[in-house]
Amino acid sequence: MSKLTIEVVTPERVVYSGEATMVIARGVEGDVGIMPNHMPLVTPLKIAPVRIKTVGDKETVIAVSGGFMEVRGTQVAILAESAELPEDIDVERAKQSKGRAEQRLNEKHPDLDIRRAERALQRAISRLEATKNI
Incomplete structure (x- = not known):
């Protein structure tokens, strides 16, 4: 089996x-x-978990915040702004970050940087999704 x-x-x-x-x-x-031998590809990534399936149906999930993925044959490189393994994520802190971002977006304060608040919310959700499997 190719890898x-x-x-x-x-x-x-x-x-x-x-x-x-x-x-x-x-x-x-x-x-x-x-999958192995995928056509060459370079794509920007959104803030979301990346799932890596390994032999024996094991899976590693990594919370990735933006960046790019490059694919060449059997080589995949993800160049991320930030990336965290589930064991490195403070779940309680991620929940608090999610709550703060939701509160900011709901308040609709005139000086609110909406894009920044939305990205903070996306990062918190990505972290929480990545920790579901641990």
């Missing part, structure tokens, strides 16, 4: 490096599933 080599990198560190049978990410055009 992918995947690396998830942020400006600070390599978050994940390993082999996979499939990678599922949310690009700007929608979800995309990558």
Whole structure:
């Protein structure tokens, strides 16, 4: 069985490096599933979890905040603004962040940076979704 080599990198560190049978990410055009020997592709990523399926139906989920994914044959590189493994996420803090962002968006204060509040909400939701499997 063919495998992918995947690396998830942020400006600070390599978050994940390993082999996979499939990678599922949310690009700007929608979800995309990558299997070995996929056609070459470069796509911007949305703030959403990336799912990495490994041998034996195991799955690693990584909360990714934007960036790009590049696919070449059996190589997948995700260059993310930020990325967190579930065990690195403070669930309580993510819940509080989600609540704060929702509250800001509901208040509709005239000086509110709506885009920033929406991105904060998306990041908190992505973190919470990534921790569901631990």
